[in-house]
Amino acid sequence: xxxxxxxxxxxxxxxxxxxxxxxxxxxxxxxxxxxxxxxxxxxxxxxxxxxxxxxxxxxxxxxxxxx
Numbered sequence: 001x002x003x004x005x006x007x008x009x010x011x012x013x014x015x016x017x018x019x020x021x022x023x024x025x026x027x028x029x030x031x032x033x034x035x036x037x038x039x040x041x042x043x044x045x046x047x048x049x050x051x052x053x054x055x056x057x058x059x060x061x062x063x064x065x066x067x
Contacts (some may be wrong), residue, residue: 001026002036017061030060 004012010023012018012028019026027036035053042050 002028002040004040015061017057028057030057 002009002018011030017029018026019029021033023033025033027033028039031039031053036055039050039053039057042053
């Protein structure tokens with residue numbers, strides 16, 4: 001499981017933002033396991049890297065071509 005606080009995990013689960021990859025590892029929808037871990041590390045930073053990961057995640061989550 002990803003290193004998330006219980007309340008955060010609950011909210012993300014309600015939003016269908018988490019899923020399992022082909023290896024059964026918990027990931028953010030649209031992101032690989034390494035990307036998901038990095039996304040959490042950058043959560044409170046508005047870096048270009050975080051913004052790109054966030055876009056990638058949300059494009060898949062919301063089934064959009066681009067944001």
